Amino acid sequence: MDIVDLRVTEEHKNERIDKFLSTYNEEWSRTQVQQWIKEGIVKVNETEVKTNYKCQIDDHIVIHIPEPEPLDVVAEEMDLDIYYEDEDVLVVNKPKGMVVHPAPGHMSGTLVNGLMAHCKDLSGINGVLRPGIVHRIDKDTSGLLMVAKNDLAHESLVDQLVNKTVTRRYKAIVHGSIPHDNGTINAPIGRDKTDRQSMTVTNVSSKEAVTHFRVLERFHDYTFVECQLETGRTHQIRVHMKYIGFPLVGDPKYGPKKTLQINGQALHAGILGFIHPRTKEYLEFEAPLPNDFEEVLKEIRLKSQL
Structure with missing residues (x-):
């Protein structure tokens, strides 16, 4: 269980708590936050509140985020465009139209489904829905992604992203x-x-x-x-x-x-470049433009x- 502890600043005075929390973390939907409030896992100044509670300056908000329910992500055989792979990392060229990881209601056809069939050893840091996923690109954006095959590699790649040393x-x-x-x-x-x-x-x-x-x-x-x-x-x-x-x-x-x-x-x-988590060697990869992109460029x- 994760515990989030925060204080309300002046800019959020009189803002509904469900709205405030859903904008505080872009991964939290407003519906999810409202459910947390109804379940009593969100407390303001050690007291349960309703979803329409108006935040006040210096309110102390504590959220006990429950562990996600395990979901069965099915491995699916796919013709993945793998650019590099070793025991620690994998670089894949994601096609346009493919979602990176599953979500409730959209559990198949994603890159993660394909990765699970391709290799059984993926890092577990991002949970059952995002094994190995260090960063992502939008569904309709094509291109290169780095994937972690163990937790040490995952932590190294995330640190590089945080420190802004990854070439993208x-x-x-x-x-x-x-x-x-x-x-x-x-x-x-x-x-x-x-x-x-x-x-x-x-x-x-x-x-x-x-x-x-x-x-x-x-x-x-x-x-x-x-x-x-x-x-x-x-x-x-x-x-x-x-x-x-x-x-x-x-x-x-x-x-x-x-x-x-x-x-x-x-x-x-x-173009994607990073320092290999184990060898410390700088690796850089380049994937050509997809056909539809090239066609539009020719037309222009x-x-x-x-």
């Missing part, structure tokens, strides 16, 4: 012609108050987010860019590029509705020549 470079196509050749977006990201399924740049219940970008090709109405992550927030590149006025082509959540024909955002995690190039 993405290729993307965005709407608009970016006038400068490179730049850095340093803007905190948190849950969108009006849409719980979306993230946004905000100073409320947000986390530091830094994205570096450089222009690879510039067209009349589009730009082909490379983005390098310094942090790894949910939807970070998608949110940051929208924030500076250049949303990703095909992005159903953050981009315009009228866009080029591509199934999901034009975003590919093409042809149109720009007319």
Whole structure:
């Protein structure tokens, strides 16, 4: 059982406790928080409260988060695109359209299902639903992921992510012609108050987010860019590029509705580099652009020549 202990600051005065807690940790849904409150595992100043309780400055909130119920994640044979594998780590090129890990109501067809069939030894730190998963990319983003095959490797890779020493470079196509050749977006990201399924740049219940970008090709109405992550927030590149006025082509959540024909955002995690947990050698891998991304890029190039 995990115990979360926190204090309410002035910016959250008079905010409903269910809303406050669901924005405090992006992994907690508001429905889940409400259930915790009803079950009495959330206490404010050592007292149980209702879901509509209004937080006050210096309220002492303690949450006794129960252990997740074990779920049966079935191993499924898949044709995984493995770029590297040894006794400690595995690097896989995830195709667009594949979810990284199972969730209640969506327990099959994920990368984890395939990994469990491919190798039986995955780290257990992230629990039964996310064995071996150190970081993730969105369903409709393709590209490279590192997977831990034991807990020591997992801890090493997570430390590298925290210390910002992992190389993560993405290729993307965005709407608009970016006038400068490179730049850095340093803007905190948190849950969108009006849409719980979306993230946004905000100073409320947000986390530091830094994205570096450089222009690879510039067209009349589009730009082909490379983005390098310094942090790894949910939807970070998608949110940051929208924030500076250049949303990703095909992005159903953050981009315009009228866009080029591509199934999901034009975003590919093409380069991944990290220090091997055991040998301490720096490893770097590169995956080529998927076919649909290449086709859209060709279409843009042809149109720009007319």
